[in-house]
Amino acid sequence: MSNTSFSSLNLPDALISNLNDLGYNSMTDIQAQALPAILAGKDVIGQAKTGSGKTAAFGLGLLAKLDVKYFRVQTLVLCPTRELADQVAAELRKLARSIHNIKILTLCGGVPIGPQIGSLEHGAHIIVGTPGRVIDHLDKDRLRLDDLTTLVLDEADRMLEMGFQADLDAVIAKAPAARQTLLFSATYPNAIAKLSERLLKDPLQVTVAEQHNTSSIQQQFFQVSDNHARLSALRALLLQYQGQSSMVFCNTKRETQDVADALLGYGFSVLALHGDMEQKDRDQTLVQFANGSACILVATDVAARGLDISSVDAVFNYQLAHDADTHTHRIGRTGRAGQSGIALSLFTAADAGKLIPLEDGLGIKIDAAELPAVDIATLKPAKPLMATLQLDGGKKHKIRAGDIVGALTASKQLTNDDLGKIQLHDIWSFVAVKRTAVKLALQLIQQGKIKGKSIRARAL
Structure with missing residues (x-):
């Protein structure tokens, strides 16, 4: 500044x-x-x-x-x-x-x-x-x-x-x-x-140099033997470090979806974001991750570029970026606004050609750290604090954020503290509510009216 x-x-x-x-x-x-x-x-x-x-x-x-x-x-x-x-x-x-x-x-x-x-x-x-x-x-x-x-x-x-x-x-x-x-x-x-x-x-x-200070980001690199070991390592690292909001970067669209599917199978709260998705699905994914309704976003570099997402707790590079600039852009998602962040990267022997340019570009020496010993039976994936409701009404229906807040809090069964981000689009809206209150919020929308009209809603 x-x-x-x-x-x-x-x-x-x-x-x-x-x-x-x-x-x-x-x-x-x-x-x-x-x-x-x-x-x-x-x-x-x-x-x-x-x-x-x-x-x-x-x-x-x-x-x-x-x-x-x-x-x-x-x-x-x-x-x-x-x-x-x-x-x-x-x-x-x-x-x-x-x-x-x-x-x-x-x-x-x-x-x-x-x-x-x-x-x-x-x-x-x-x-x-x-x-x-x-x-x-x-x-x-x-x-x-x-x-x-x-x-x-x-x-x-x-x-x-x-x-x-x-x-x-x-x-x-x-x-x-x-x-x-x-x-x-x-x-x-x-x-x-x-x-x-x-x-x-x-x-x-x-x-202009990057606005965040990468010195506030704790970086570690872990060597794995093959892709099967890579997935096991990612699972262990997520259990150890994930927090409420993490991003996992992959280099291809297919890999992004496969990793997200595998993590979902392990019980993680995870969403995928890549170029093969329908725009409607991409919109819903971004809304849910940004408002705290999902803990992990697995994405390609192209899909994640320019996203309006504030600092995440940790960044995981499932595969190394192709160059130092991309790596810096990835890890810059964490450690913003004076906060500390964690960036953990996986590589195999086949990635040796990427390590030297990364070291030169980042000005660091990359040494392989030892993967943490994680007891999968006792450590459980984090659960999101929020859930997302999608309402079939938006800007074209003259709906404002205040109208949605009013519909949810008028009965005083919910307060503003139970609500999170509200995002208005042309023909629908999204509202984040505390996960413990999602059923009640859905009921209040379905049984009430917004701007004098009945609005359909569903939980994503």
């Missing part, structure tokens, strides 16, 4: 006032270094990890110059995944609370296209989306970029890794040449350097 105040910037008074209301006082390093140039209209390359405050850096820049009276698409933000796009759009809406009649629209794959077409017909100021779905709308002439003044590429390295190069080129070809381009990337490989050379004009390059 820098000591520079937002009030030192040439930002509209309404934005400054809203930042004060949000409790955003001092800028993060990426904001302090990038925002003056962004506000001056310069192209910027920002190398910063998730959680560095980069969304507010480009968000404040584009909101400061937005002409809300001109109802055309003035900004396009491209993200690698729907989860990140939703997260970015939510942050932009929060930053834009003081700007009346602003419309921010998300355009992502994995959801029905019909409602997006309807929304586009009504116009928007800011589009946040994934490259594939954005180019789909552009090709059908449902979206036009003639009035675009700012193009933002968020987590550009991941977009290239996921094979979006052609879609990116197609989108850029339809954008005006006279525009401001902002590129943010956790890493800066050759492919990003080449992309930057083509897209940006005389950019300012800002590099």
Whole structure:
């Protein structure tokens, strides 16, 4: 965190006032270094990890110059995944609370296209989306970029890794040449350097170290003989260290699902997250893990990128990451905000080729630790404290979080302390309740009314 105040910037008074209301006082390093140039209209390359405050850096820049009276698409933000796009759009809406009649629209794959077409017909100021779905709308002439003044590429390295190069080129070809381009990337490989050379004009390059301090993370590496031993080792380590919230990283989608299934068979509270899942299932998985209804999330690097999940108790690398940057990004899920964290990694003799680059990149010497002796008969998997209810009503039904809280607490059989995170989507909502109160909560929703209507609900 820098000591520079937002009030030192040439930002509209309404934005400054809203930042004060949000409790955003001092800028993060990426904001302090990038925002003056962004506000001056310069192209910027920002190398910063998730959680560095980069969304507010480009968000404040584009909101400061937005002409809300001109109802055309003035900004396009491209993200690698729907989860990140939703997260970015939510942050932009929060930053834009003081700007009346602003419309921010998300355009992502994995959801029905019909409602997006309807929304586009009504116009928007800011589009946040994934490259594939954005180019789909552009090709059908449902979206036009003639009035675009700012193009933002968020987590550009991941977009290239996921094979979006052609879609990116197609989108850029339809954008005006006279525009401001902002590129943010956790890493800066050759492919990003080449992309930057083509897209940006005389950019300012800002590099910010990771916001969390990896010295607060206790790292250990364990050598195992084969994949069967790998799974047994993971089980033992989870029993010893898992806590209420842990992430297990795998390198392939198939492996992710297999490991999650195996852990479920051992009695763990576990969910899988990977690219072969339906979007609806991915949404439910993220909701349940983020609100404490599941203790373990097994994920691939691509699926876990940019997730809005606060610090976890421990990270387990079922297989070593392919490079030091990815390893650092994985373990950065723990040990945040001054808390201590645990990162435990498994490897076999076949992984020898990965160890030296990891040692060089991390600046550490990797020595194999001895696996803990765990009595499987006496140590039991942790159980989640919360459970999740899904309600068949959401933003399109004008339901607000307060309406759900009211329905659950009106009888005074439940209090606010029995409730956790509430997440509203277009046609459904999710509410976390204490596991001990889930049956009562379900009964209260099913027997009561929200906004004068009966709402169906079920426990996930």
